[in-house]
Amino acid sequence: xxxxxxxxxxxxxxxxxxxxxxxxxxxxxxxxxxxxxxxxxxxxxxxxxxxxxxxxxxxxxxxxxxxxxxxxxxxxxxxxxxxxxxxxxxxxxxxxxxxxxxx
Amino acid sequence: xxxxxxxxxxxxxxxxxxxxxxxxxxxxxxxxxxxxxxxxxxxxxxxxxxxxxxxxxxxxxxxxxxxxxxxxxxxxxxxxxxxxxxxxxxxxxxxxxxxxxxxxxxxxxxxxxxxxxxxxxxxxxxxxxxxxxxxxxxxxxxxxxxxxxxxxxxxxxxxxxxxxxxxxxxxxxxxxxxxxxxxxxxxxxxxxxxxxxxxxxxxxxxxxxxxxxxxxxxxxxxxxxxxxxxxxxxxxxxxxxxxxxxxxxxxxxxxxxxxxxxxxxxxxxxxxxxxxxxxxxxxxxxxxxxxxxxxxxxxxxxxxxxxxxxxxxxxxxxxxxxxxxxxxxxxxxxxxxxxxxxxxxxxxxxxxxxxxxxxxxxxxxxxxxxxxxxxxxxxxxxxxxxxxxxxxxxxxxxxxxxxxxxxxxxxxxxxxxxxxxxxxxxxxxxxxxxxxxxxxxxxxxxxxxxxxxxxxxxxxxxxxxxxxxxxxxxxxxxxxxxxxxxxxxxxxxxxxxxxxxxxxxxxxxxxxxxxxxxxxxxxxxxxxxxxxxxxxxxxxxxxxxxxxxxxxxxxxxxxxxxxxxxxxxxxxxxxxxxxxxxxxxxxxxxxxxxxxxxxxxxxxxxxxxxxxxxxxxxxxxxxxxxxxxxxxxxxxxxxxxxxxxxxxxxxxxxxxxxxxxxxxxxxxxxxxxxxxxxxxxxxxxxxxxxxxxxxxxxxxxxxxxxxxxxxxxxxxxxxxxxxxxxxxxxxxxxxxxxxxxxxx
Numbered sequence: 001x002x003x004x005x006x007x008x009x010x011x012x013x014x015x016x017x018x019x020x021x022x023x024x025x026x027x028x029x030x031x032x033x034x035x036x037x038x039x040x041x042x043x044x045x046x047x048x049x050x051x052x053x054x055x056x057x058x059x060x061x062x063x064x065x066x067x068x069x070x071x072x073x074x075x076x077x078x079x080x081x082x083x084x085x086x087x088x089x090x091x092x093x094x095x096x097x098x099x100x101x102x103x
Numbered sequence: 104x105x106x107x108x109x110x111x112x113x114x115x116x117x118x119x120x121x122x123x124x125x126x127x128x129x130x131x132x133x134x135x136x137x138x139x140x141x142x143x144x145x146x147x148x149x150x151x152x153x154x155x156x157x158x159x160x161x162x163x164x165x166x167x168x169x170x171x172x173x174x175x176x177x178x179x180x181x182x183x184x185x186x187x188x189x190x191x192x193x194x195x196x197x198x199x200x201x202x203x204x205x206x207x208x209x210x211x212x213x214x215x216x217x218x219x220x221x222x223x224x225x226x227x228x229x230x231x232x233x234x235x236x237x238x239x240x241x242x243x244x245x246x247x248x249x250x251x252x253x254x255x256x257x258x259x260x261x262x263x264x265x266x267x268x269x270x271x272x273x274x275x276x277x278x279x280x281x282x283x284x285x286x287x288x289x290x291x292x293x294x295x296x297x298x299x300x301x302x303x304x305x306x307x308x309x310x311x312x313x314x315x316x317x318x319x320x321x322x323x324x325x326x327x328x329x330x331x332x333x334x335x336x337x338x339x340x341x342x343x344x345x346x347x348x349x350x351x352x353x354x355x356x357x358x359x360x361x362x363x364x365x366x367x368x369x370x371x372x373x374x375x376x377x378x379x380x381x382x383x384x385x386x387x388x389x390x391x392x393x394x395x396x397x398x399x400x401x402x403x404x405x406x407x408x409x410x411x412x413x414x415x416x417x418x419x420x421x422x423x424x425x426x427x428x429x430x431x432x433x434x435x436x437x438x439x440x441x442x443x444x445x446x447x448x449x450x451x452x453x454x455x456x457x458x459x460x461x462x463x464x465x466x467x468x469x470x471x472x473x474x475x476x477x478x479x480x481x482x483x484x485x486x487x488x489x490x491x492x493x494x495x496x497x498x499x500x501x502x503x504x505x506x507x508x509x510x511x512x513x514x515x516x517x518x519x520x521x522x523x524x525x526x527x528x529x530x531x532x533x534x535x536x537x538x539x540x541x542x543x544x545x546x547x548x549x550x551x552x553x554x555x556x557x558x559x560x561x562x563x564x565x566x567x568x569x570x571x572x573x574x575x576x577x578x579x580x581x582x583x584x585x586x587x588x589x590x591x592x593x594x595x596x597x598x599x600x601x602x603x604x605x606x607x608x609x610x611x612x613x614x615x616x617x618x619x620x621x622x623x624x625x626x627x628x629x630x631x632x633x634x635x636x637x638x639x640x641x642x643x644x645x646x647x648x649x650x651x652x653x654x655x656x657x658x659x660x661x662x663x664x665x666x667x668x669x670x671x672x673x674x675x676x677x678x679x680x681x682x683x684x685x686x687x688x689x690x691x692x693x694x695x696x697x698x699x700x701x702x703x704x705x706x707x708x709x710x711x712x713x714x715x716x717x718x719x720x721x722x723x724x725x726x727x728x729x730x731x732x733x734x735x736x737x738x739x740x741x742x743x744x745x746x747x748x749x750x751x752x753x754x755x756x757x758x759x760x761x762x763x764x765x766x767x768x769x770x771x772x773x774x775x776x777x778x779x780x781x782x783x784x785x786x787x788x789x790x791x792x793x794x795x796x797x798x799x800x801x802x803x804x805x806x807x808x809x810x811x812x813x814x815x816x817x818x819x820x821x822x823x824x825x826x827x828x829x830x831x832x833x834x835x836x837x838x839x840x841x842x843x844x845x846x847x
Contacts, residue, residue: 024315089302
């Protein structure tokens, strides 16, 4: 489930539940949709209960697309599941976001 | 991990998934738009394929892959859901089940018949796909060998350090095949230390072309481990065909790194950075490599100009900076990871236990019950109050343990019932009647061993109801009933037993024809007057199971004697309620458990007998007058109703001295009551049922034995049989009286 609120062109997106292949299509559309309209984007990952490679790829895609269009994209409040994947793939630096514990 | 255990888990999971898949498919039949159900079917197939892949069960993967592709199209709405598709998918599910049983459980190749079915199904499935399924990218197996050979020292000079360099590019289909690169990397990490890892997302196409269900990632890893090359390759065994894997052993030659860089699709400078960063090569070596490469490129004239010799001094510094940022992140992540693991442990509330272990436990509890009965008896005799108190506390606890242990084996009957959705569906198609199934009481629990054995008899009864019970649609309409017939499955608890009902709203049994048939077969005499129930139960007689009885009679009777035998083997009984034109209900009555019961202990002469406590209604002491009366006839007047009884002393030819007093124990089963006349009432007794040997198989009136605290053996009475006997005796004597009157 992806929800978002808009604050002066800044899209604050919240992903809830699994970020896995079962939702990949739906998530991709939602993310790209937001990317197309935003001036700045923030993805809140605190609600992500599970992440697999496809979910992670979408974050990479979003980051890349945002960079291509010159729009800042931040990942915030990484959930444990997200952090584990980031760590395993050693990609925290790629996103360059400070990691803050949510709990 | 122990592969055998893992395989067992796979088997259990697959069966459950197939079950879920079947249920979802049946749901889809009534609600074709149910997105949840489509998702469930897809997930089941997807997961089975993935797990089968992990075990290298290629036959299962190959078949399931096609089924999954079709399901994917269903999910995306490209293929509409209709009856044909559901039928096909159900058969596909069955076929996967057959493959799992043969290939995974027995470890054999599928037999001819299965393979033929599989091929036929594949044809049909592929018709939905329209095009031939694309083949996965295939890695060249030759590569590994080549590198292994290159281990020979040669002029290129050794570089790097004590780490393996693993270069991995996943094929796009791995995710769809149910495999996640994450799990391979996690697994690799168990074999050694991943010194560094760089994720290469470069292969990801532009957003609009990117398929979120494809994998575009590649990895460059440095891995320190004592494992040998084949072990490292083994990690990726299951994706071997689906990925491009290169492994460079520690201290590989510069040449090989150059070869690697050249072979990989990503930008060469970037790859160089990664190698430096990971420490596999040094800056100097890299420069050399790049020069080498330029020279080769120049000689081959194939590389595009501009990307070759770009010395890279600043990059290293940047990477080091990144490395520092990274370290903090990793530490934070590790902390989080640990927390996640702890909360996960709390979430898993179920454990799987092998059924044998439970059986062992129940056996032990049985022995414990006997031992504690013996202790209780001794303490009673010793007249030591303290000891008595201690043993009675223990007895109570033993009782609780017994109930708890038995509870562990209790299973809801719903799962067994749900299987019939499919049976009813398939069979109604087969015989061309429209029939629905209604299930109630699915949450009723009973012993696992009973559930396992009840499946076949139920199947028989349901098929019978559908085939012979429910009339064809025209007849139903003429009789003013809805054209669609209904079969009901119901379960509930009743006085220590469970009742399972199989009902239909069909034509009911034809009393006259059954009676005529029974007379013809000599099952009843011409003068016998029988109640409706007795007549209906004739269809369970062996004589009714012949083929011509099926055609002549309104149909019922195919192997019904087998059904009854099976149920009686479970200490149960079956009876029939039938109303002409309105339907038939078969009631199966089974004991809740087969192992330990609460019994009621009675003494006759020197022997002891036990009846299940749940069946005991009341105990009455017979006074002298009544005792005289009961000598002459075999019924008494119990508060205005006739109660037939059996004198156990006579029934079992007990020789011992008659007691001063006699008691009558009123027992009830299946709505019938009878009395058992005994000498002594000895009270409640936890009874561990021990089966009688084969020798006593035909013994009427006794269903088992148990061991008393004193070490003596007591027989457990078969109450249903005794009641039947008492009622019959009484009916006979009534008939004789009638005849005597008629003669006069």
